[in-house]
Amino acid sequence: MLGSLALDGYALVSEPDGADFVIVNTCGFIESSRQESKSVIGEMLDLKRRGRTRGVIVAGCLPERLGGAKLAEELPGIDGIVGVFARDEITKVADRLFGASEEQRVVFRPAPLKPLDDRARLRITPAHYAYLKISEGCDRTCTFCAIPKMRGRHATKPIEMVVAEARELAADGVRELNIVAQDTTYYGSDLYGRVRLLELLRELEAVEGIDWIRLLYLYPINFSDELIHFIAGSSKIIPYLDMPLQHISDSVLKRMQRRVNRAQTIELVQKLRKTIPNLVLRTTFIVGFPGETEAQFDELCDFVEETRFERMGVFTYSLEPGTPAVKLDGHIDEDTKNIRRDRLMELQQQIAFEFGDSLLGYELDVLIDSQSAGDLWVGRSFADAPEIDGSVYVKGTGLVPGALVPVEMEERRGYDLVGSALTL
Numbered sequence: 001m002l003g004s005l006a007l008d009g010y011a012l013v014s015e016p017d018g019a020d021f022v023i024v025n026t027c028g029f030i031e032s033s034r035q036e037s038k039s040v041i042g043e044m045l046d047l048k049r050r051g052r053t054r055g056v057i058v059a060g061c062l063p064e065r066l067g068g069a070k071l072a073e074e075l076p077g078i079d080g081i082v083g084v085f086a087r088d089e090i091t092k093v094a095d096r097l098f099g100a101s102e103e104q105r106v107v108f109r110p111a112p113l114k115p116l117d118d119r120a121r122l123r124i125t126p127a128h129y130a131y132l133k134i135s136e137g138c139d140r141t142c143t144f145c146a147i148p149k150m151r152g153r154h155a156t157k158p159i160e161m162v163v164a165e166a167r168e169l170a171a172d173g174v175r176e177l178n179i180v181a182q183d184t185t186y187y188g189s190d191l192y193g194r195v196r197l198l199e200l201l202r203e204l205e206a207v208e209g210i211d212w213i214r215l216l217y218l219y220p221i222n223f224s225d226e227l228i229h230f231i232a233g234s235s236k237i238i239p240y241l242d243m244p245l246q247h248i249s250d251s252v253l254k255r256m257q258r259r260v261n262r263a264q265t266i267e268l269v270q271k272l273r274k275t276i277p278n279l280v281l282r283t284t285f286i287v288g289f290p291g292e293t294e295a296q297f298d299e300l301c302d303f304v305e306e307t308r309f310e311r312m313g314v315f316t317y318s319l320e321p322g323t324p325a326v327k328l329d330g331h332i333d334e335d336t337k338n339i340r341r342d343r344l345m346e347l348q349q350q351i352a353f354e355f356g357d358s359l360l361g362y363e364l365d366v367l368i369d370s371q372s373a374g375d376l377w378v379g380r381s382f383a384d385a386p387e388i389d390g391s392v393y394v395k396g397t398g399l400v401p402g403a404l405v406p407v408e409m410e411e412r413r414g415y416d417l418v419g420s421a422l423t424l
């Protein structure tokens, strides 16, 4: 959307207060994200009422989830609504605010069979890293999840299109590609009739200028031995994998309809750890899924303790209208869910801290993200994905954002590390 607006002559400003108009690009994934989206829309409508902006446009998943009419009724004063797959219409909807177009103010499109072209982006992430989306939508049927309803069926972006986008990003200064999709390991299945993530990674590895390729949102199925060995031997695919597991109890996994069981999960984790040196594994779990017993939750805690994920996130189960899990028996009260989340996160905190301590004294390459103050910089090692993991504070002179520098790790502060740059 930003790329389209820029091509059509609109300029991006850093603050909504005083902007000609505001676009709120929303999330509609779970109740808490919908509330957050609505609260930001409310703030922007308040700016409009105070005459600090002329219009508010809402885009993204929240309108897809609620429908345009319901959203407009809940939050009166919205000037335009643009669905996920109507993003190319954003300029026309914006033009309408200034009387330059008589286009509709609410635009939705069905999910296309082929993902939209993401080239010609105007990125607001730092210049040296980018998210690269390789497919859109999801064909799985996890009973708690509303994403396929908003994002449609899985649609693979063709290999040549992804590579062209990666080249464009590299030419624009990107050194770290964060590969995303709703289901990264399913890549290729719909378009080519078979999984082709390995072939895609081979092509991406050859893109000049890219130093790190980080794989996110890997469903724990479709990991061929060839893929695992390729990741292990790659000079650019860093040993960091984000693989959401959601649970480990067979009974819970079955009710979640994850189509992977405890034994298969453990076998896969062991194989990954054995084959990929220094692997950092991130995962996500849901606690308080309908019918989750104390014993099943304890089983999850034991699994976390044994597996020692370097990075982990925990969600409490969110009841999502329209999903099959709503109809399951044994819905759990919010207090119990919160207690379970806190217990699991407490357990994980110790594991994450011990992992941080294990890096002290070692030299790791750090990608500098920004200057903190004077000769103190903020960056990330291979073990830290942008925005979700911790940071490395680097002491050094003459550094610049986007530099990849060797750093000796000296101290741990919570989830962050502190070290000194060894060169420059």
Ligand code: SF4
Pocket: 138, 139, 140, 141, 142, 145, 146, 147, 148, 182, 183, 219
């Ligand atoms: S694989 Fe992920 S996006 Fe797809 S249905 Fe399951 S949780 Fe949702």
